[in-house]
């Protein structure tokens with residue numbers, strides 16, 4: 508376990524700690540926490556799409572379908588986050604939408620960590636995982652800069 512796999516799991520753990528805060532948040536804290544989720548999640552997802560998912564598809568063709576599902580989940584979660592950030596945190600339905608988004612991301616993370624990444628890590632060389640780690644970090648930084656405008 509090295510390189511890009513570790514970086515991805517570290518991001519997932521950071522995200523989970525913000526989810527825990529979000530689940531116990533006061534209404535006044537929700538917007539700031541949702542912004543933290545967006546800044547962690549959107550660049551992470553974009554870097555996976557640009558750097559990691561294509562490498563997995565070519566190295567482990569059996570995982571192609573799971574990777575495509577993952578891509579659709581990224582898009583759905585990013586759209587939900589946009590919607591939430593445009594809503595009044597105390598508006599009806601917001602609580603439920605936050606809970607649904609957290610559930611969707613947890614399911615997605617579990618699939619990456621339990622299925623997609625182990626299959627990839629078995630098939631890839633340490634050198635490939637290391638190089639992808641550097642590319643993943645660079646892609647994430649570019650995406651974060653773009654997100655912040």
Ligand SMILES: [Fe+2]
Nearest residue numbers: 515551555619
């Ligand atoms: Fe991920």
Ligand SMILES: [Fe+2]
Nearest residue numbers: 552555577619
């Ligand atoms: Fe992902």
